[in-house]
Amino acid sequence: MSGQVGSGVVTSGGECLGPLGGVAQIDGVYAASVTNEGAGTGCTVIVCPRGATGAVDVRGGAPASRETDLLRPEETVDVLHAVVLSGGSAFGLSASCGVAEELERRGIGVDVGVGRVPIVSSACLFDLACGAPDVRPTAADGARAAALALDGPHGPLACGNHGAGTGCTVGKFLGPERAMKSGLGEHVERAGKLVCGAVAAVNALGNVVDPATGAPVAGALAQDGRSIAVDADPIAAVAAAAPWLRSNTTISCVVTNARLTKAQATKVAQMSADAYAHAIMPTHTTNDGDTVFVMATGSVEAPVDAVGMLAVRALEGAIVRGAREARSAYGFTAASDL
Template sequence: MPSDKSIESVTQIPGIYAAHATNGAAGTGCTVICCPSGATGGVDVRGGAPATRETDLLRPEETVDVLHAVVLSGGSAYGLAAACGVAEELERRGVGLDVGVAKVPIVSGACLFDLACGSPSVRPTAEDGRAACVAALDGNGAPLARGNVGAGAGCTVGKLAGPERAMKSGLGEDVERAGELVCGAVAAVNACGDVLDPDTGEKIAGVRTPDGSAIADTVEVLLGGYAKMPLARTNTTISCVVTNARLTKAQATKVAQMSADAYAHAISPTHTTNDGDTVFVMATGEVEAPVDVVGALATRALGRAIADGARQAVGAYGYPAAADL
């Protein structure tokens, strides 16, 4: 069934709210995707260097069966603080898992390394997370901004030959529809490798040729022995898939696993020891659909969201973007 693009942002999916907090001067920020009524969550972590919060409770055998927000953040491990601000704001609004004496919002998150892009001493804080949460919940469903915003503010790609040959990337989004089933994806693209169009294989951004005029090939750089990653474990593509499908935790986990294939379609190489790749799933439970259909549609959305993150970026902090080549 062909995709219906009448839904253009995850904020148009009923029950889903999303927004950013961005520090453009420092090249960092965070992105919050909220579901105050509660979604079924899943996660898949394939990168070798993840920085995450509350991923274990999303495992199918664990007892917590609701997810209220996902936070994608810059700032490396320091950026995990942004999720605390989201949890505090949700609690203030009465959103959370009722544990008798309080309501505890279930907030999962992941961070990417952007400390080498803008200012290494400025990272997303709890206040940034709170501000993004407020903007999401009070934003009247405004479409999510893309490019050098939120968790995408300090994203770069193609870094295996050193920063002088890397490129600016950012935050991307895509929404796909098959009948009543909707799958949307938000991705902050800070990959070690190159970003490709998953539909055509065209290189969008990545390691540049030595003269900086064109995109080379990170795999060839790696195989040729010219890799000179200045800092290990400093890359990550972090994503959230949102769907209106009705899923169990086990099914949401399977959708996350299937969706992770989008990284292989749109990033080369991917899931390296230098990447902390993580995919979250939030399912709002409105539409019955086979898990394999949900997973296939989510994979398409995530692959295109990754490509969108590279295309929407604007050159900054000395890094050119795709539009500059």
């Protein structure tokens, strides 16, 4: 598998300055992807070695995840060291084991007296219909992505057909033959010193639309295969309960430099899920595993609602970018070729 990485530092500012580069511009945050283009799968890792306040919001009906219960506000562990977004369906959870092992080798984790245990949360998406269905991200892939993130070279994540976005598709409610290629997206927003960034692997049942204009970006194709079927009714298609419907999930991680408690981070995760509703139609279905993680590094004081609203903006941008930057592959047409 090939790798792409991102890291860096954000400088403070005054008024809202709009989009920046990748999430790893936030001090103390590192990110990288490992891609298996031939097999149509990969994984993307966001690492905070010093530990971040973590949270999660799961609204889809078919998630494949690790260490989500631990992130509830009432649970006692209050630190998160990494989030892994992976392809491979439930098999892809192996990648998070490799990330945990790599972090342990580097002395990163919660001190439990006899060693350190890294807290690594993960969510996986179904990409088995692309490339080779029997090839999935492994523990070795997760370890390599974590090492790439921490060791560099540093730069923004490659978007589109990279990492967890390699085998992503959208607009599947009219059947797989009319779905479109999607991918990995990354977007960062800033308001003064407050920074919120998001990474999203967009593998939705529904269509992706631009929240600013309502215009379709990628989704179920018209019968001629040259445009998006904007007038198609997903209700009738979903009611048919075809077996391919369960092959969806949009998974994402919001990273912020805000100082949040676990309860506050949970509220930000809940607010961030609005980005799915703004940019994906339909979303949060029983056949999607939609999941949003939050990592808060704690260097800037900011109102929770301001963090949540900025996070929504960042995640909207990541979702749209994931669809726009995808390339046609595995028999699926991308938006760039319409």
